[in-house]
Amino acid sequence: MTTVLSVSGSPSPTSRTARLLRDLDARLTAQGHEVVPLDVRDLPPEALLHADFGHPAIVEATALFDRADGIVIGTPVYKAAYSGLLKALLDLLPQYALKGKTVLPLATGGSTAHVLAIDYALRPVLASMGPAHITPGWFVLDRHIEVRDDGGIVLETDTRRALDEITDQFSAALGSRRPLRTAA
Template identity: 70%
Template sequence: MATVLSVSGSPSATSRTACLLRHLDRRLTDQGHEVVPLDVRTLPADALLGADLRHPAIVRTAALFDRADGVVIGTPVYKAACSGLLRSLLDLLPQYALAGKTVLPPATGGSTAQVLAIDYALRPVISSMGAAHIVQGWFTLDKDITVGDDGALTVARGAAEALAQVVDQFSDALGSRTALLAAAG
């Protein structure tokens, strides 16, 4: 199947966004995809903020994007936009780092007033980076995500069903892309 890079743009070590992405990663893995998780917060701040394109961590991260067939780019929404941490990474990557890739942009936030951030703040950036196909994203309210003391994730039923549907659409799109590339090769 496909190789998927799953990117969490949350700056928080106890992030609901990251927990939700790891939950989605398991679904993709169960469908036969190889999933590589990346928490942007683990990258060196000096390299991100100083735009150090030669820093080994940034070089390795760019290589992860290059090798991926598909990318899940998850972010909490702050002030009607993706996190600044995520944006710092996306700004460092090559202009067409997402060229030919299928991308799924899920987001989390505290209010339904932020739901359009996927379409107005994240999708244009992903598109400008050359994504071949941007699958319908999904905005999940923070109140619909519960992380237990043991790290177990619970997602409210309606949100869980919607997330499963968009992940399956992403997986199907990856499968179609992989089949086309195999036929062409």
């Protein structure tokens, strides 16, 4: 079984990004992956802002990245880039924290003007961290994510279809590799 770390870079506790990730987590779990959620907003702000590499929460977050076979990174788009909160965490990880891993980048935003944020802002940073493979990412408009009263989401039909497809591609990329923990 492969382990997937599902990272939400949203600072909001009512984040559509985090809800979208938890929805994708359920699909990946149903496909046989162990999914570990990580909401960066739950890490101590002092540790992130003061670059406290030795803080126990940062050490644990780094260990989660190390143990994962695949990483899903979700972020809201602000000012045509990924969130500063996500940037703070990525800056604290080792240079090659994604070495040998399969990565799926996702972004949410209010306008199609931000659709290229994945390819021009997030993907280069992820690529610099040594992943074996970055699968095609996806941008979701906020208005295509309806939040239900129970906290779950309903996605616009075409968005659901596209997200299911990219999630399945990510899952297949994970399935075509031996888990890193057992590789010799």
